[in-house]
Amino acid sequence: MDFYVLEENEDKAMYELDLMANATRILEKYFGEYPWAKEKIGLCETPHLGMEHQTLIAYGNKFKYTKVGNQDFDWLLVHEFGHEWWANKVTNRDWAHMWIQEGICTFADALHILEIGGEQEYLKRMQSTARGVQNKLPIVQGDEIDTDQTYHGDIYGKGAFFMHTLRYIMGDEIFFPTLKRLATEPQYVYENTVTTDDVEKLFSTAYGKSLKPVFDLFLRTTDKLEISLKQTKEDKYRVQVLNLDDEIPMDVVTSSGKQKIIISKTPVTITSTTFPILDQDVYYLKKIIVE
Ligand SMILES: [Zn+2]
Known part of the structure; x- marks a missing residue:
């Protein structure tokens, strides 16, 4: 050196x-x-x-x-x-x-x-x-x-x-x-x-x-990953990717702790008595649309 x-x-x-x-x-x-x-x-x-x-x-x-x-x-x-x-x-x-x-x-x-x-x-x-x-x-x-x-x-x-x-x-x-x-x-x-x-x-x-x-x-593109999050029942939430034709993993923090789920354009339902937090550690550039 x-x-x-x-x-x-x-x-x-x-x-x-x-x-x-x-x-x-x-x-x-x-x-x-x-x-x-x-x-x-x-x-x-x-x-x-x-x-x-x-x-x-x-x-x-x-x-x-x-x-x-x-x-x-x-x-x-x-x-x-x-x-x-x-x-x-x-x-x-x-x-x-x-x-x-x-x-x-x-x-x-x-x-x-x-x-x-x-x-x-x-x-x-x-x-x-x-x-x-x-x-x-x-x-x-x-x-x-x-x-x-x-x-x-x-x-x-x-x-x-x-x-x-x-x-x-x-x-x-x-x-x-x-x-x-x-x-x-x-x-x-x-x-x-x-x-x-x-x-x-x-x-x-x-x-x-x-x-x-x-x-x-x-x-x-300059788009962020767009994710829709909608409460469907007292303790049920629907998560759906809006602008990516793929299945991707994502961390979600619910009332039962942190878990990794797979999300895509096909909606998935998660159960939580608290409002779920998606991608808490920030692995994605994203926009969460709460409906
Ligand atoms: Zn350089």
Whole structure:
């Protein structure tokens, strides 16, 4: 590991490299070996905030850390370093699919938080990411689109949140190995490039069921998942998905506790003496219509 640091910051450099060593272990756990192990892990202090130059990350975050649990977190370091996998190793075929680089890299930031702070810190991070989603333009607007049109905030946050949604739908046992396959299998990496369809097909095949409706709703439209919730009797509620042709899991908190149910356009009835809370931990970008 090399750090080209300004002389006046030399005393801070070793600690930054400790953080980088930890980030390497976390990113390798989820995405496989550091992609440029035969060259170097490099960091260079710059006057601008940062950029993901391959094997030499530009670092301008001035050694500012936030606390996650009791550990220091340098969001800029973690994010730019994540691009060694997501951008420099797994590269979108054209800018129309730039969320693959920025969105999955931003999700990698959340996985770093999961590792150093635990599941609750991770959930808090994803909930705050959900609040930042703008939904003014879809993440994927077509093909062969230039950066000016593609580049907007949602390719980061909403892209990352989409991976969080997929994690919930697929379950960790399928989701994490599949994400690692995207970062390691030869057809997706280095001289090869990927599109949104490549990602969708990989995840659908691994899941054993098409995830295309979920990909299309969250990536190709600005719509939220719409769910209707209607009280039908004193302790009966009808739950129904309005705008997705698929069956999806959802947490519901009722008077008997938290359970996972499967919802779709076909209504299901749940029993509760209290008003049910759907998706309490926020795994979906959604709109609940109480009828
Ligand atoms: Zn980035």
